[in-house]
Ligand SMILES: Nc1ncnc2c1ncn2[C@@H]1O[C@H](COP(=O)(O)OP(=O)(O)OP(=O)(O)O)[C@@H](O)[C@H]1O
């Protein structure tokens with residue numbers, strides 16, 4: 001592999017991390033909860049997307065339905081599990097979230113089986129050449145999706161009423177409420193968006209690997225946590241930069257660091273090194 | 287100069303706000319110094335700079351001949367500072383007496399391994415009981431902070447600071463939340479302690495008590511020092527009247543009216 | 546014999562859970578990577594005895610090595626707080642597994658097999674583990690009552706205020722990390738010489754969460770609650786096949802439901818029952 005290969009692979013991975021991590025950082029920014037179970041929602045997206053594709057034969061239709069349905073699932077998840085814990089000390093929600101994630105993985109194992117499921121007819125597997133590098137269509141789709149979804153969100157956050165309400169709530173919930181913003185509604189929408197993004201990432205990972213297993217959420221989830229911490233907990237821009245940077249660093253690190261650490265530990269080596277220098281993450285929350 | 291606590295050129299900036307700009311004053315051994323100024327003047331920030339809870343951008347703080355401005359908070363406390371904070375911070379899981387006893391055990395908590403070697407709390411419990419009695423809330427000894435009103439918590443905070451046997455006692459609005467009688471009693475207690483040798487810096491909005499007990503005033507306004515000296519003289523200064531008294535008398539009257 | 550294995554497993558699990566309770570419960574420093582130190586103890590003891598070293602020396606060695614790494618991690622943890630600390634410690638767990646997987650001298654993915662038997666027989670080994678567990682329980686109970694316990698308590702509640710009372714928060718936290726990780730190392734060494742085989746999966750994130758579950762279910766900071774929770778949760782998979790099949794599901798649901806319904810864990814339930822009983826007695 002040459003450098004441009006590694007760089008492009010890294011950016012593709014980075015886009016997936018970004019799709020997962022943005023949702024996580026949105027939840028943190030609004031509720032101060034490290035939403036570990038976000039990874040369970042990611043895996044749910046992967047299962048639903050793959051099964052729907054196999055059922056309907058249309059990947060595009062399955063993708064859209066999955067993203068919307070899992071978005072609503074996220075809202076229900078928030079209502080049922082997190083809302084009652086909001087006024088408890090912070091470790092309560094954290095540990096509850098870990099419990100939920102572990103339970104979700106187990107439920108997937110029980111319902112879908114421990115072995116992997118694959119697409120009957122794997123979509124987007126043709127390759128095209130971009131900048132001298134041969135790439136699968138699926139990888140290109142990941143990048144396009146990340147840009148469209150996250151870019152679209154940024155535009156919505158800046159231009160629409162609900163976007164403005166959302167930003168006001170993130171910066172000062174009490175103040176926002178005093179201006180008549182409906183906090184509950186903002187939180188529901190927040191969970192919808194976060195979960196929909198995670199589902200999109202889940203479907204795309206299922207596509208790239210052409211398999212779904214109950215534990216597939218684990219590693220990206222933990223890395224997404226590292227990413228949002230690096231990005232400065234709750235800082236969306238910082239999270240995006242950290243996600244792309246990590247994708248690229250891992251991609252190069254696999255070549256150079258392989259003897260010392262396996263790929264999945266690189267994120268954390270990087271994270272710990274950075275936190276020692278900047279205990280609040282690379283980008284302090286604004 | 288034999289100032290026990292000597293503060294010079296302290297500046298603290300929060301973002302764009304100059305909370306303190308080049309402020310300095312001396313606290314002589316045995317003084318009972320009032321540090322006053324309108325809301326947001328920088329009094330609490332000065333207290334926090336002295337104890338090391340905020341890092342000044344510039345300045346020197348010398349306690350009993352030792353430059354402390356680079357030391358961590360716990361070292362400064364062990365060199366002889368005792369702090370009672372404006373916003374009370376009792377340990378929620380401990381009773382009032384346990385809160386004070388923890389401070390009274392400062393010799394035992396100096397080193398983790400020595401702390402592990404001792405379990406007896408009898409002496410510290412007695413000390414805590416005596417101090418709670420001194421500040422007038424012996425009845426609250428076994429109550430948890432959540433069960434106590436603000437006026438009590440303020441005095442737990444003061445007793446906890448006293449338990450450290452400080453050379454300099456820093457009191458940030460200890461009288462807030464107390465009724466007139468309670469405030470006068472606690473002020474008298476502070477005077478007694480001062481007579482017995484404890485140097486005191488008292489931040490207060492309750493001006494009548496300040497004028498009654500303090501023998502030296504430092505006035506801050508907008509992060510700058512605008513007065514320093516004998517209470518009567520300082521109060522007579524037109525600059526102090528302008529910057530401070532207008533606002534303070536208005537709020538003082540409001541407070542009296544409310545009481 | 547069956548009961549002997551149960552008691553042995555219970556004993557080192559109690560030590561492991563109490564070791565985390567010291568850091569997270571007493572001193573208030575959350576750790577999501579505690580299994581790494583269990584692993585460090587297990588691996589260092591295993592390497593030592595497979596190389597011909599004495600089992601009796603392996604125990605203090607495991608404590609020293611785990612405590613040494615605990616000191617380093619504790620030092621790093623001083624710079625971060627709360628959620629940052631949770632993620633940092635989680636990262637430490639991943640660093641440990643990620644490192645071990647790539648190291649030939651640690652057996653890589655395969656692990657280390659053929660760890661020699663301590664050679665004292667099953668029952669004495671069980672008694673040894675139980676005696677050590679009892680010692681760790683006694684130590685925990687004493688520590689909680691000592692001045693170190695009070696200082697930990699203050700730090701766990703509000704470390705900034707603890708500083709204003711002259712408490713050297715950093716040194717106390719480091720002490721908690723060293724004690725807690727050294728005890729985890731001891732538990733790891735006992736585990737390794739019980740199963741006689743170590744592999745990296747036994748010390749992964751799930752294991753860190755399992756031991757956290759014991760502390761949470763028992764009641765953060767409570768000695769007896771954690772002992773009861775660790776004893777039960779560690780042997781339930783051995784006792785009940787359903788539990789073995791659904792162990793993680795049950796852990797997950799337990800973690801969530803304890804946080805949701807009874808954040809004080811078994812400890813607060815025991816207290817409630819006790820209050821009922823003594824209340825009735827005084828009423829009668
Ligand atoms: N942590 C902080 N971050 C930003 N600004 C701060 C901070 N602490 C204090 N300030 C600002 O510094 C200035 C001085 O505040 P300080 O609390 O020292 O005033 P004070 O004299 O104690 O007032 P009060 O009588 O109301 O207690 C104020 O403008 C305040 O808003």
Ligand SMILES: [Mg+2]
Pocket residue numbers: 329330331372458
């Ligand atoms: Mg103040």
